[in-house]
Amino acid sequence: MIRFIVQRFLGMLVTMFFVSVMVFIIMELPPGDYAERYAFRKFSGTGVTVTEADVNNIRVKLGLDRPAYERYFSWIWGIVTKGDFGPAFAFETSVNNVIGQRLWLTLAILFSTLIVTYLVSIPIGIYAAVHRHSIADYSLTVLSYLGLALPNFLLALILLYISVTVLDSSVGGLFSQEFEGAPWSWAKFVDLLKHLIVPAVVLAWSATAFQLQTVRATMLDELNKLSVTAARARGIPEWKVLLKYPARLAINPVVSTVSFDANRIFSELPIVALVLGLPELGELLIKSYIDLDMFVAGAILLMLTFMIVFMNFLSDIALAFLDPRIKLEGG
Amino acid sequence: MRNSIGTSETSMNGTSLDGALLKVENLRIAFRTDEGQIQAVDGVDLTAQTGRTLGIVGESGSGKSVSTHAIMRLLPGTAVIHPDSSIQFRRKDGTVVEITQLAPTGREMRAIRGGEIAMIFQEPMATFSPVYTIGNHIMEAILAHEEVSKQEARERAIHLLDRVGIANPSRRVDQYPFELSGGMRQRAMIAVALSANPSLLIADEPTTALDVTIQAQILALMRELQEEMGMAILFITHDLGVISQIAHDVVVMYLGQIMERGTVREVIKEAKHPYTQNLLQAIPRLESLGQRLHAIGGRIPSPMERPPGCPFHTRCPQAMPGVCDKAFPETTHFSPTHEVNCFLYEGS
Numbered sequence: 026m027i028r029f030i031v032q033r034f035l036g037m038l039v040t041m042f043f044v045s046v047m048v049f050i051i052m053e054l055p056p057g058d059y060a061e062r063y064a065f066r067k068f069s070g071t072g073v074t075v076t077e078a079d080v081n082n083i084r085v086k087l088g089l090d091r092p093a094y095e096r097y098f099s100w101i102w103g104i105v106t107k108g109d110f111g112p113a114f115a116f117e118t119s120v121n122n123v124i125g126q127r128l129w130l131t132l133a134i135l136f137s138t139l140i141v142t143y144l145v146s147i148p149i150g151i152y153a154a155v156h157r158h159s160i161a162d163y164s165l166t167v168l169s170y171l172g173l174a175l176p177n178f179l180l181a182l183i184l185l186y187i188s189v190t191v192l193d194s195s196v197g198g199l200f201s202q203e204f205e206g207a208p209w210s211w212a213k214f215v216d217l218l219k220h221l222i223v224p225a226v227v228l229a230w231s232a233t234a235f236q237l238q239t240v241r242a243t244m245l246d247e248l249n250k251l252s253v254t255a256a257r258a259r260g261i262p263e264w265k266v267l268l269k270y271p272a273r274l275a276i277n278p279v280v281s282t283v284s285f286d287a288n289r290i291f292s293e294l295p296i297v298a299l300v301l302g303l304p305e306l307g308e309l310l311i312k313s314y315i316d317l318d319m320f321v322a323g324a325i326l327l328m329l330t331f332m333i334v335f336m337n338f339l340s341d342i343a344l345a346f347l348d349p350r351i352k353l354e355g356g
Numbered sequence: 357m358r359n360s361i362g363t364s365e366t367s368m369n370g371t372s373l374d375g376a377l378l379k380v381e382n383l384r385i386a387f388r389t390d391e392g393q394i395q396a397v398d399g400v401d402l403t404a405q406t407g408r409t410l411g412i413v414g415e416s417g418s419g420k421s422v423s424t425h426a427i428m429r430l431l432p433g434t435a436v437i438h439p440d441s442s443i444q445f446r447r448k449d450g451t452v453v454e455i456t457q458l459a460p461t462g463r464e465m466r467a468i469r470g471g472e473i474a475m476i477f478q479e480p481m482a483t484f485s486p487v488y489t490i491g492n493h494i495m496e497a498i499l500a501h502e503e504v505s506k507q508e509a510r511e512r513a514i515h516l517l518d519r520v521g522i523a524n525p526s527r528r529v530d531q532y533p534f535e536l537s538g539g540m541r542q543r544a545m546i547a548v549a550l551s552a553n554p555s556l557l558i559a560d561e562p563t564t565a566l567d568v569t570i571q572a573q574i575l576a577l578m579r580e581l582q583e584e585m586g587m588a589i590l591f592i593t594h595d596l597g598v599i600s601q602i603a604h605d606v607v608v609m610y611l612g613q614i615m616e617r618g619t620v621r622e623v624i625k626e627a628k629h630p631y632t633q634n635l636l637q638a639i640p641r642l643e644s645l646g647q648r649l650h651a652i653g654g655r656i657p658s659p660m661e662r663p664p665g666c667p668f669h670t671r672c673p674q675a676m677p678g679v680c681d682k683a684f685p686e687t688t689h690f691s692p693t694h695e696v697n698c699f700l701y702e703g704s
Binding site for chain 2: 250251252254255256257258259260261262263269270273274347348349350
């Protein structure tokens with residue numbers, strides 16, 4: 026088992042290296058650089074003529090004149106050794122300062138969404154499979170297709186409307202006003218949880234619908250297995266048969282697609298965040314691209330992709346625990 | 357112990373079993389489908405005696421598996437057991453229960469399943485869950501029926517694996533099913549079935565997926581265990597060759613009905629029913645080497661379109677038009693044990 030974990034860990038490091046190279050290439054892709062943007066911003070409308078030499082001076086000052094590979098290694102070196110993601114030009118401070126809290130809030134949204142997704146989809150999927158062709162099964166199926174079909178932002182708007190008009194609570198943002206700048210406390214944490222519910226439900230909606238169908242289908246397959254009949258033939262109580270045999274295997278596909286879900290959430294988050302006014306990374310990412318603020322964009326992309334790679338690593342380990350065939354055949 | 361209300365009337369009625377362990381009478385099972393009811397088993401009688409093996413022979417679709425699953429109450433929700441059917445079973449404490457009256461997932465039925473009637477299957481690989489060790493499966497079965505500690509259950513599991521002829525049982529107990537060979541898995545499955553000392557063992561084609569050498573070993577092991585533990589065995593197979601090695605009595609089934617029954621000698625050596633005779637001719641023999649193997653003409657009809665009368669008349673070389681397709685033949689006795697349902701012998 027330890028050998029399996031070490032193997033997967035090394036694999037993850039290699040993946041992260043390639044991902045970081047790709048992120049850097051993406052950072053380089055937009056035409057122009059921040060030096061030009063800076064010159065434009067600083068001197069436009071002032072009547073000063075900016076020459077190519079002036080732009081080059083800014084470029085040297087910002088360190089953007091060096092060749093790409095050199096900039097890549099100094100960027101990575103800063104991240105690995107000092108946790109320094111470089112300067113955020115547009116904000117005139119460091120990337121760490123800009124991203125800081127938003128990163129944690131994004132992760133909070135991610136994990137609360139995943140928890141909602143699995144808490145809802147796994148038990149309901151199992152229930153629907155066991156009670157196949159019942160009214161409950163059919164209505165859940167209809168609901169989950171609705172979940173797959175309904176766009177997130179629309180659902181966000183609906184929930185926003187309901188919570189403001191019916192429940193009379195504020196949903197914008199992640200904190201109530203009195204906690205916005207306050208230091209962390211239990212009350213602030215509870216306040217955060219309250220605000221996380223709506224975004225988590227919105228983001229979990231389609232993922233839940235998808236995973237519910239996956240769990241139901243796998244569970245149906247597993248229920249027909251001879252091992253289930255054999256367990257019943259041993260006189261095992263029905264609930265124990267269901268949980269120990271088919272249900273345990275039915276969650277495998279869910280566990281193995283945790284990183285897909287994370288990916289989906291990251292891509293849907295900016296639009297939902299825009300509607301709900303959440304201070305998260307996606308919105309910042311778009312803004313930094315518009316500003317050509319490359320280190321901010323790079324840091325965000327790197328964070329999100331690393332997170333997905335890391336979740337993949339975790340789901341590999343979890344799968345190996347769930348299914349002994351994986352570690353014994355791979356190791 | 358006894359807490360199922362529905363069984364109180366039959367529980368004292370022990371004499372009706374005539375010393376048998378299990379008596380199935382007029383078993384009729386239908387499946388509800390979108391296209392209507394399918395009669396899978398139609399009026400089957402079976403008797404299992406302690407220490408004896410009853411072979412149930414038939415092609416796929418003959419209802420042999422469905423009948424034995426009914427004894428365990430393991431049929432799917434779409435199956436309906438006819439109210440006139442009776443499955444009487446003598447429990448270890450001497451009381452007789454009417455299994456058709458028990459709730460399929462109730463406590464009493466669960467105590468009987470595994471504890472008193474155990475089952476082994478055709479595919480040991482599929483019978484075991486791939487994510488649990490062999491020991492886990494055996495211990496689960498022991499712990500479900502007896503109040504013992506986990507440690508004790510584990511020791512019993514190791515002992516059982518040793519008993520069924522698995523070498524190095526203390527290591528095998530912690531291995532997963534896919535780490536064992538096919539023959540070993542079949543032995544391990546027998547160990548699971550024997551874990552709670554059942555009085556009846558239902559073997560659903562347990563040797564079909566094995567090669568001939570291993571098959572012979574498994575059959576020898578089952579005979580040995582039967583002599584030692586004195587249990588009754590219901591042995592389902594489509595292979596009359598296997599039946600001649602293991603069974604004492606034989607029942608030949610076709611489309612949910614019994615064609616012929618008798619001791620193994622009577623059925624193999626003096627087969628009367630054209631269906632049994634055809635099955636016997638289909639066994640490859642040394643003398644017939646190089647010749648084309650005899651096959652029964654036609655196909656087994658779908659249970660959706662059961663032929664009227666004797667269900668075999670559509671494939672029977674000796675079918676009598678106007679007779680066989682009109683009604684099901686009465687039973688003809690050739691000896692106290694040998695009986696046939698065929699118009700060829702009716703009135704003789």
